[in-house]
Amino acid sequence: MKNLKLKAARAAKDLSQAQLADLCGVSRQTINAIEKGDYNPTINLCIAICKAVDKTLDELFWE
Amino acid sequence: MKNLKLKAARAAKDLSQAQLADLCGVSRQTINAIEKGDYNPTINLCIAICKAVDKTLDELFWE
DNA sequence: ACATAATGTCAAGTATATATTACAAAATGT
DNA sequence: ACATTTTGTAATATATACTTGACATTATGT
Numbered sequence: 001m002k003n004l005k006l007k008a009a010r011a012a013k014d015l016s017q018a019q020l021a022d023l024c025g026v027s028r029q030t031i032n033a034i035e036k037g038d039y040n041p042t043i044n045l046c047i048a049i050c051k052a053v054d055k056t057l058d059e060l061f062w063e
Numbered sequence: 064m065k066n067l068k069l070k071a072a073r074a075a076k077d078l079s080q081a082q083l084a085d086l087c088g089v090s091r092q093t094i095n096a097i098e099k100g101d102y103n104p105t106i107n108l109c110i111a112i113c114k115a116v117d118k119t120l121d122e123l124f125w126e
Numbered sequence: 127a128c129a130t131a132a133t134g135t136c137a138a139g140t141a142t143a144t145a146t147t148a149c150a151a152a153a154t155g156t
Numbered sequence: 157a158c159a160t161t162t163t164g165t166a167a168t169a170t171a172t173a174c175t176t177g178a179c180a181t182t183a184t185g186t
Contacts, residue, residue, distance in 0.1 A: 016162060027145055032164070039143065040105045042173080043124055057120035061106055079132060090175055095134065102173070105143080132183070140175070146168085153162065 002037040005060050009053040010035075024048040065100040068123050072116040073098075087111040 010020055017035070021028040026045060033039050034049075041049075046061050053060075073083055080098070084091040089108060096102050097112075104112075109124055116123075 018162075028163090029146090029165085030144055033144090036164080040107045042103045042105055042143070043109050044103045045143090046106050047125070057125050062110070062120050081132075091133090092135085092176085093174055096174090099134080105173070108173090128186085130183100130185080132181100134179105134181070136178085136180105138176090140173105142173075143171085145170075147166105149164105149166085151162100151164070153160100155160080156158085 003035050003060070005055075006049065006053070007035050009055050009060060013053050015053070020049070020052055023052040066098050066123070068118075069112065069116070070098050072118050072123060076116050078116070083112070083115055086115040 010017070015023070017031045018028045021031045024031070024045060025048065030041070030045075031049075034041050034045075043057075046057060050057055050060055073080070078086070080094045081091045084094045087094070087108060088111065093104070093108075094112075097104050097108075106120075109120060113120055113123055
């Protein structure tokens with residue numbers, strides 16, 4: 001399932017997938033895949049993403 | 064860094080590492096390593112752990 | 127003191143998260 | 157219309173999460 005909460009949070013910060021990837025130290029494809037929902041990132045990456053877009057784990061990754 | 068919040072939550076449910084591992088569908092060693100803090104589990108496993116011990120991601124995996 | 131359960135840890139294997147390169151298709155701005 | 161940025165999506169490669177099996181150590185109960 002797509003992660004629309006992440007997509008929205010990223011939009012709210014006016015970041016492209018590439019910029020967010022850069023902030024998190026991962027590739028753009030990884031961010032793309034996470035938003036698209038077809039994989040299972042590590043908790044450390046989730047935390048890095050949360051910090052970059054100013055959200056918490058529960059806000060972005062809890063159903 | 065050790066995850067003492069997880070250790071406490073597991074204790075509060077009176078679950079052994081092996082029992083928790085079973086509930087989450089992973090090996091005991093994986094739970095042990097996560098509590099010990101030397102690795103970086105996937106978000107799906109974190110969510111499974113949270114559900115098993117009745118906590119949220121922020122409660123167990125946010126600093 | 128003994129038995130058993132729970133935890134810590136190691137080595138070798140398998141599965142999968144993530145990287146890299148590359149290209150096509152949508153958006154967006156001018 | 158054109159140019160540029162952004163996004164979607166492959167293929168192949170590498171790092172690492174997780175497994176299995178095994179043994180040692182520390183708790184817990186009787």
